[in-house]
Amino acid sequence: MSTPVNLDTIRRAPKVLLHDHLDGGLRPQTVIELAQRIGYHDLPYTTPTELGKWFVASADSGALERYLETFVHTVAVMQTREALVRVAAECAEDLADDGVVYAEVRYAPELFQEGGLSLDEVVQAVQDGFRDGERRAAEAGNRIRVGTLLCAMRQNARATEIARLAVRYRDTEVVGFDIAGPEAGYPPTRNLDAFEYLRQQNAHFTIHAGEAFGLPSIWEAIQHCGAERLGHGVRIVDDIAAPGDGGPELGRLASYIRDRRIPLEMCPSSNVQTGAAESIAAHPIGRLADLRFRVTLNTDNRLMSDCTMSSEFAELHEAFGYGWADLRWLTVNAMKSAFIGFDERLDVINNVLKPGYAQLVP
Numbered sequence: 001m002s003t004p005v006n007l008d009t010i011r012r013a014p015k016v017l018l019h020d021h022l023d024g025g026l027r028p029q030t031v032i033e034l035a036q037r038i039g040y041h042d043l044p045y046t047t048p049t050e051l052g053k054w055f056v057a058s059a060d061s062g063a064l065e066r067y068l069e070t071f072v073h074t075v076a077v078m079q080t081r082e083a084l085v086r087v088a089a090e091c092a093e094d095l096a097d098d099g100v101v102y103a104e105v106r107y108a109p110e111l112f113q114e115g116g117l118s119l120d121e122v123v124q125a126v127q128d129g130f131r132d133g134e135r136r137a138a139e140a141g142n143r144i145r146v147g148t149l150l151c152a153m154r155q156n157a158r159a160t161e162i163a164r165l166a167v168r169y170r171d172t173e174v175v176g177f178d179i180a181g182p183e184a185g186y187p188p189t190r191n192l193d194a195f196e197y198l199r200q201q202n203a204h205f206t207i208h209a210g211e212a213f214g215l216p217s218i219w220e221a222i223q224h225c226g227a228e229r230l231g232h233g234v235r236i237v238d239d240i241a242a243p244g245d246g247g248p249e250l251g252r253l254a255s256y257i258r259d260r261r262i263p264l265e266m267c268p269s270s271n272v273q274t275g276a277a278e279s280i281a282a283h284p285i286g287r288l289a290d291l292r293f294r295v296t297l298n299t300d301n302r303l304m305s306d307c308t309m310s311s312e313f314a315e316l317h318e319a320f321g322y323g324w325a326d327l328r329w330l331t332v333n334a335m336k337s338a339f340i341g342f343d344e345r346l347d348v349i350n351n352v353l354k355p356g357y358a359q360l361v362p
């Protein structure tokens, strides 16, 4: 008898998460407590339930720019070492509690300097917090490893500085780099120096591309910048013909991405909120998975989407009838695409994922 697929059983399956924003995943209660501590009075609500609902409703805006406005409040309460340590520790605990065994969590250090912290102090605080959270999760019986990606914000001009920061901390679980923020008007090629530097350093990076903007952004990210993975990348469907259209199914860019096994960090709930997809059922993840792109499933912002890795998969189960073999495929895809070493990835696949799914997949 195979195990039924529901939120409870999905939570117990080992999962891997590659695209999750630290400042998009705070517990509502923590936002409130941190705001009280520093005398921040601009929160729209001060009870966790109402505040949580406010984040989701406001992020549900149909446009990336408006969605990003909700980060003003989370960023405002994360300006001290104490706050950063706490938020990172709770992030690791929450992910582990949801059955995530390996995660890459990202944030932009340049946003947390309003209280006078240096970039180095920001990174050290977050790394300390993740180590605390991993320890506390282990004590609760949940094993997790958290790697960090440092983001540069597309609208600022600090990408090379942040890339250097990422390389400086590469031996302390900072495993890569990303650019985030508004996509339209800020093509990834604005930051070519940073990507050139990272390639020279044999360092890893992904780029948010093809979320709010189309194919040119994806093409630049891959062919000019050299991104190893794509954050979202949903618009790659614009280079794929509808079934029955005649002609080649995949255009040259879509073929390249599939042939090279370039991982797509897909975040269905977030995309529905920003208008990048109409609904989960209409989300390109279904088509891209059928075509065997290297699809991975992610949360993006757990606070703004009121989601978890498990709830995201439950949505796919509802919309596409996905079962354990599909969850295993998405999970192994993600682990293959992680920015840690090959032997470490293999170790998780062979010793954590395979035994975990052996019990679930009939």
Ligand SMILES: O=c1[nH]cnc2c1ncn2[C@@H]1O[C@H](CO)[C@@H](O)[C@H]1O
Pocket (backbone or CB within 6 Å): 021, 022, 023, 024, 064, 068, 071, 075, 106, 107, 108, 111, 151, 180, 181, 182, 208, 211, 270, 300, 301
């Ligand atoms: O889906 C997204 N697309 C682009 N940028 C994003 C998305 N979600 C969050 N951020 C941005 O990334 C920063 C660092 O974590 C956040 O502060 C937010 O501005």
Ligand SMILES: [Zn+2]
Pocket (backbone or CB within 6 Å): 019, 021, 180, 208, 231, 300
């Ligand atoms: Zn994102």
